[in-house]
Amino acid sequence: MWNRSYLILHGVENRRPEGHWQHELAMGLREHGEQVFYPQLPDTDRPKLVDWTDAFRSELALMRGEKIVVCHSLASVAWLHLAAADAASANPVSADRVLLVSPPGPQAFEWDVIAxxxxxxxxxxGLRLAEHSVRLVCSDDDPYCTEGAAEHYGRPLDCEVDVIPGGGHLALGDGYGRWPAALAWCLDPSERLTPNA
Structure with missing residues (x-):
């Protein structure tokens, strides 16, 4: 019987490459004996919001115990839409803890692929993203969120925020392969998300 499970959700054009921090996180959690769901989301090059939120629901239905969700990039914003769609539902989808990493800002949606x-x-x-805690981690120079995610998302969501100086989009090309702080937070929500050395 699992007492907790993890759902890791990637962004646009991400095919869960080896070396990316989310891939490394999935492997690290499994090494700790945790139950991990790390799906390839549909049409990753030209995603549709409804297909992604439907996939989120399907994966959440498989989870047992405490439900911890880790979103990167576009998946973070898709999670916001899921919460908004479920706000008036009698049976909303719920997670216990949610980590939003590097959500793209308003200007990024000028790109037709993710508009x-x-x-x-x-x-x-007005959104309820999780039962217990929500944490946003972002950098101060994300090219996909020039508005600043801490201000644009963190302030209205009234959630815990960790800002990574010079972290870019917190992707593999920015030096975020294995990310020990992400694993530490997954295992203990009191941990802060800190930069990679």
Whole structure:
């Protein structure tokens, strides 16, 4: 019987490459004996919001015990849409803890491939993203969130925020392969998300 399980959700054009911090996180959690769901989301090059949120629901239905969700990039904004869609539902999808990493900002949605995921119009202050805790981790120089995710998302969501100086999009090309701090947070929510050395 699992007492907790993890759902790791990737961003656009991500095929879960070896070396990416999410791939390394999945492997690290499994080495700790944890139950991990790390799906390849549909149409990763030209995603559709409804297909991704449907996939989130399907994966969540398989999880047992405490449900911990880790989103990177576009998946973070898709999670916001899922919460907004479920706000009036009698049976909303729920997670116990959620980590949002590097959500793209409003200007990023000018790219037609992800335009349907735009966060513009979402009442961020009214969203319930998790039962117990939500943490946002972002950098101060993300080219996909020039508005600053700490201000644009963290403030209205009123969640815990960790800002990584000079971390870019917190992706593999930014030096975020194995990321010990992400694993530490997954195992203990009191841990802070800190930069890779």
């Amino acid at each position: 349907g995921f735009t966060s513009v119009g979402l009442d961020l202050a």
